[in-house]
Amino acid sequence: MSINVYAIATPFVIALALGEFVYCVARRNGYYSFQDSIASVGTAVLNQCVNVAVALLMLPLFTILGQLAPWKLDVASPWALLGLFLGVDFLFYWFHRFGHRTNIGWAAHSPHHSTEELNYAVALRASVTQRIFSFLFYWPLVIVGFSPEAVLAMVAFHLVLQFIPHTRVIPKLPRWIESWLNTPSHHRVHHARNAIYIDKNYAGFLIIWDKMFGTYADETEECSYGVTTPPNTWDPTVINFQFWAKLASDAVKTRSGWDRLRLWVMPTGWRPADLPAREETKWQREGQEVKFQSTELPNIRGYLVFQMIASMPFMLLVSHHASPLVGWQKVMLSVLFWGMATAWGGMMESKRWGLALEMARVFAMGGAVTLWLVQANAPLSWRALTVGWLAVTLVWISVARASNRSPAPVARGVS
Structure with a gap:
């Protein structure tokens, strides 16, 4: 199972994104913003490079851990393959939850949520630092006996599957499907910054994990997408590292050595007590959503x-x-x-x-x-x-x- 899933899946991903784009343009539904889409694709190219690099770096580490496994699980068996998929999906839920609930996790994950749209171009905008944290969550699967190559390939396959729910085109599906699958409706909730939707629906493939662990929310009102403190720029360096910079600044400025250490793993938004409240940009003006737009160079x-x-x-x-x-x-x-x-x-x-x-x-x-x-x-x-x-x-x-x-x-x- 030592295959490059990212390379194999790229044509499928591009075709799906182009298909949605053509449909949205034909319907004139406004689901695509030119500037946001260009920024997302530019970031996607960077992230694809990082995915491959991190996978190659993690393989030796996983190989060492695999030597500790008491037995070997052969993914040629359908049951073992299903077990590996469910294991990846379960661990992804906790990795994703970590990415929203801790300062360091949010620093790594927030670039994916920085866009104020939701479409298949947005699905491609991922953080260049998140993938390192992602792979570090999957080591238990190697310990229980799955080969490192199989784990890395399944993580990649699971990531490709998560591309599909990033759309507004697909409406709510029949209730029996919505009850167990992480559908586009569930994932729209996850990407929304409405107060009732914050920190909900962390699932990758199965929504049952959110229902089991109390983080589920149904789509009941129109979603506004993005983060509550938007970066208001298309610069990939700012988008990827702005929250890292804020944490580093707090660590330098605080006089408490203990706060300097625990700052990184405290709940998202937590700051040392000796620092003033941070002024943040807002996504609403007089109760109305305001999306970032900029003036371009002519004819670009x-x-x-x-x-x-x-x-x-x-x-x-x-x-x-x-x-x-x-x-x-x-x-x-x-x-x-x-x-x-x-x-x-x-x-x-x-x-x-x-x-x-x-x-x-x-x-x-x-x-x-x-x-x-x-x-x-x-x-x-x-x-x-x-x-x-x-x-x-x-x-x-x-x-x-x-x-x-x-x-x-x-x-x-x-x-």
Whole structure:
């Protein structure tokens, strides 16, 4: 079962997201926001790279723990496979609950909730630090006898399944299904910031865990999505590390050594007593929901859509098991992806450095990937794809820069 589930599932995930997007555009239901979707996809590329890296780091640790198992459970048996799936689903509930109920857990998990929409692009926006915590919760399955490869593959498969409930398109299902499955309705509640929905429905696949442990809520009123203190930016660094920064700042500022230590594992929002209350941004104004929007650089939407699509095959150079790149090259490409997502965020907030960063990223990625593919004697189609992408991108950027420098036309009166 040592398969790369992330790489195999990527076409399915992309197809489902595109299908929902086309449906929403045709229905004009407003379920997709351009800026939010671009930010989510940019973060998704980063997270996919991290998923693979963390899995590779966890495999040696799980292998050592597996030597302590009193017996071996063969997932070729349907019952053992079912047991592994249920074990992952059960442990995910507690991992997810930890991610909402503790300061350090929320620091790792909150980027996934930072978006103010709910759709399949949102499902892709995950924290780059969360996956480390996730795998650390699944070690008991190795101890009881499942192979490390089987556990990591099942965790990945379970993660792919959780993509499906992230939608507003699917209404409530028949009661007999809603009673045991984590449906889109249940997961809409989980992503909502309405007071009655906060910290509810942590389930991954089976909603029965929430019903057993007192964290279940039914969808009874329209959901408002996001966190109660929105980041109000498209910058992936801020989105991923803003709560980490707040915790680190509290740890430095408090005079209590004990509070400095326990701050991290205290309930979400807890602060040392010697620190003043923190001013937070609000998501409502005069009782009405206010979603973050920004002014973009002119004429960038078509370019960003093109780059979003083009980023997918480059992402496979990091995540796919058959990638011709070696380890350090994948790390460098992941760093360039971070620059990509940061540049996109800057361009959507009318920051001129965003376009400069994007140009530097394009030159660096185009040159490096082309060189690496030639050195690896990769198929000619890959090299042609990279060169073609680079050429189209440079032409597009040149045209955009020229149009941005052009003076506005002077209005002339008609005599």
